[in-house]
Amino acid sequence: MGRTFTESARRAQIVQGAIEALAEVGYAKTSFAKIAKQAGLSSTGMISYHFAGKDDLMREVAGEVMRVSQAYMLPRIEQAEGFRGRLRAYIESNIELLAVYPKHLAALLEVLPNMRGDDPSWAGYHQSLRSVMDVLQQRMAQAQALGEFREFDTWVMITAVRGAIDAVVTRWHTEPDLDVARLATExxxxxxxxxxREP
Structure with missing residues (x-):
């Protein structure tokens, strides 16, 4: 049986409260009391009603951040022209998320290191990332076949792209005033x- 509109809205309110708490005080200090305060709830009982525990709520936080990120990035990538344009849009939209959804990204960076290796959300996050990288590799190979990209090892290139993006995100986590727009362009x-491919 599906959730009612009211139940879904309450869960979303709690998840948003958790995101704000994680961004503000970090994973260790994010208690149900802190989340309830951020979410504007009178008690922690409402959280316990909707989520089985902190791990359950943190999984939902990770899922929400991934959904928000995908909803922001995909239209920008799909609207870009050509393979070069789509690669640029992928890089820039990834880094733009830091400015557009700073609390979401900060929350994810707090949650991921605290997920156990056997946690389905941990596996789901990495599978989602792997799927994106696989698609990017395929697109790069298509661009090479059509002569838009030069010859190179597509795995090496997309690993370098992902590593560079992750390095910016990690640095931003400790330097929130970082000029992310400039770094995205660079x-x-x-x-x-x-x-x-050079002419």
Whole structure:
């Protein structure tokens, strides 16, 4: 049986409260009391009613961040022109998330290291990331076949792209005033030069 609109809205309210708490005080200090305060709830009982425990709620936080990220990035990537444009949009939209959804990304960076290896959300997150990288590899190979990209090992290139994005995200976590827009442009320019076929 599905959740009612009211139940879904309450869960979303709690998840948003958890995101704000995680971004503000970190994973260790994010208690149900802190989440209830952030979510504007009178007691922690409402959280316990909707979630089986902290792990259950943290899984939902990770899922929500991934949903928000995908909803922001996909339209930008799909609207870009050509393979070079889509690669640029992928890099820039990944890093733009830091400015558009700073609390969401900060929360995810708190949650992921605290998920156990056997946690289905941990496996789901990495499977989702792996799927995205597989698609990007396929697109790069198509761009090479059509002559838009030069010849290179697509796995090496997409691993370098992902590593560079992750490095920016990690640095931003300790330097929140980082000029992410400038870094997004620099990385996009760097990988455009690294992948394009020269005339």
């Amino acid at each position: 990385l996009a320019d760097l990988f455009d030069r690294a992948t394009r």
